[in-house]
Amino acid sequence: MTGRQPQPSSSPGAPARVPRRWLLLIFLLAFSLRAGWGTWRLAGSDDTTRLEFPDEQQYWLMAQSLYSGDGLVDELGFRATRMPLYPALLALSAGSAHGVIWAKAWHWVVGALAAALAMYLAGAMFDRRVALGAGLWVACDPFLVFFSSLLLTETLSIALLLALWIAAWPIWRAADARGSWPRWLAVAALAVACVYARESSAGLIGLLLVLLIGRHRGRRRVVAGAAGVAGLVVLALLPWAWRNQHVTGDFCFLTHRGGISLYDGVGPQARGDSDLGDIKQMPAVQGLNEVEWNRYFLREAKRAMAADPGRIARLAVVKWARLWNPIPNVETYQSAVIRLLAAAWTLPTFALAAAAVILLGCRRDGRGGGVVLWLLLPALYATALHALFVGSVRYRLGAMPMLEVLAAWALVELWGRCCRRLRTHDV
Numbered sequence: 001m002t003g004r005q006p007q008p009s010s011s012p013g014a015p016a017r018v019p020r021r022w023l024l025l026i027f028l029l030a031f032s033l034r035a036g037w038g039t040w041r042l043a044g045s046d047d048t049t050r051l052e053f054p055d056e057q058q059y060w061l062m063a064q065s066l067y068s069g070d071g072l073v074d075e076l077g078f079r080a081t082r083m084p085l086y087p088a089l090l091a092l093s094a095g096s097a098h099g100v101i102w103a104k105a106w107h108w109v110v111g112a113l114a115a116a117l118a119m120y121l122a123g124a125m126f127d128r129r130v131a132l133g134a135g136l137w138v139a140c141d142p143f144l145v146f147f148s149s150l151l152l153t154e155t156l157s158i159a160l161l162l163a164l165w166i167a168a169w170p171i172w173r174a175a176d177a178r179g180s181w182p183r184w185l186a187v188a189a190l191a192v193a194c195v196y197a198r199e200s201s202a203g204l205i206g207l208l209l210v211l212l213i214g215r216h217r218g219r220r221r222v223v224a225g226a227a228g229v230a231g232l233v234v235l236a237l238l239p240w241a242w243r244n245q246h247v248t249g250d251f252c253f254l255t256h257r258g259g260i261s262l263y264d265g266v267g268p269q270a271r272g273d274s275d276l277g278d279i280k281q282m283p284a285v286q287g288l289n290e291v292e293w294n295r296y297f298l299r300e301a302k303r304a305m306a307a308d309p310g311r312i313a314r315l316a317v318v319k320w321a322r323l324w325n326p327i328p329n330v331e332t333y334q335s336a337v338i339r340l341l342a343a344a345w346t347l348p349t350f351a352l353a354a355a356a357v358i359l360l361g362c363r364r365d366g367r368g369g370g371v372v373l374w375l376l377l378p379a380l381y382a383t384a385l386h387a388l389f390v391g392s393v394r395y396r397l398g399a400m401p402m403l404e405v406l407a408a409w410a411l412v413e414l415w416g417r418c419c420r421r422l423r424t425h426d427v
Helices: 018-043 054-068 084-094 099-125 130-141 142-147 153-172 181-197 199-214 220-248 259-267 292-306 309-323 337-361 366-383 395-425
Strands: none
Touching: 018 099, 018 130, 054 099, 054 337, 084 099, 084 153, 084 181, 084 292, 099 130, 099 142, 099 181, 099 366, 099 395, 130 142, 130 395, 142 153, 142 337, 142 395, 153 181, 153 199, 153 366, 153 395, 181 199, 181 220, 199 220, 199 366, 259 309, 259 366, 259 395, 309 366, 309 395, 337 366, 337 395, 366 395
16 A cells, blocks of 8 residues: 555554544534534424434333432343433433423433544544544434434444544553553543443453454453453442342342343244334233243343344344445435435445545554454444344444544545646646
């Protein structure tokens, strides 16, 4: 490859090269888009407290339960079906008559922060041009803008994941193989926050730690740091597990939702999308407590997978198509205008991210492969996870800012190549 190549940062202080005013401007742009969209939606609604999707309704109900002092209780009376961080944050506004509006407002702030974090990460990995492109890409992403007005974990989880990737990047790159203990502690704290926000983050964090060890060929300092992070995550989850033991009788480190979620994805009724409403009404689970409920669905899901592996493989393809669908899967968002706008945004993003994977992967110095793996890891994890669990555009959102960093790099690189060729022809 000719021309200037992207080089990983040579020191932990390198991200300061992205001017603070740029970060502020990207934050303000992202906030304006999210707040503008959300306000327009609220202004056109007859009921500003109405929540569109079942998961939103469940989270808000749990937040109200927390606020009232009844603890974390869902619509079935179960107490350990969601990780507590997100409902606890929602509970801060649950006592207000306009609580839903206040909750959406802080989602707009967190979503805007994610755009600034994406810019910061791109600056740490590449240069100012890529950082600016990545910040603009994430700020203007219509899917991220749309989801920032929904009371779902995606907006919070994306910001936390980006912060984790920023903290761990200096450890990943070869120039700082050992990492400092304060940095490892920052990684641990962010990892804990990610898991407490969304239980599926636990697998991604475990994979991240394994890859850090593998990248540095099992160096003792890296192994010790990764083991320390894993240990601190487990230690931080102990109070939650003890609480679950007290209220449900089961010493559960995560939630009792895994069984029904897996059954939703692979059970005999599975089609690739979610059908939790009907599953919850199954006669076989009526009268079961939440521990028995979880074990029943886990058992039946495993039985379904063992009975017909071919069906599970075919379902995986359907789920992947839904996960990476350039247009929304939900029928209420299938108008021609929405489909066109969604495809016009998503397809170029995917194409440029793929170009970045190829161009970086073909670098002669071999450094590009590590950069590609680092930024593709959330997408690869989501794809593997949703071979079993249901597929939805929603579940790829955590990977999109990293893909958009890749897309921004590809755009800058390809533009630079075109300019160089034009100058060569002029000469």
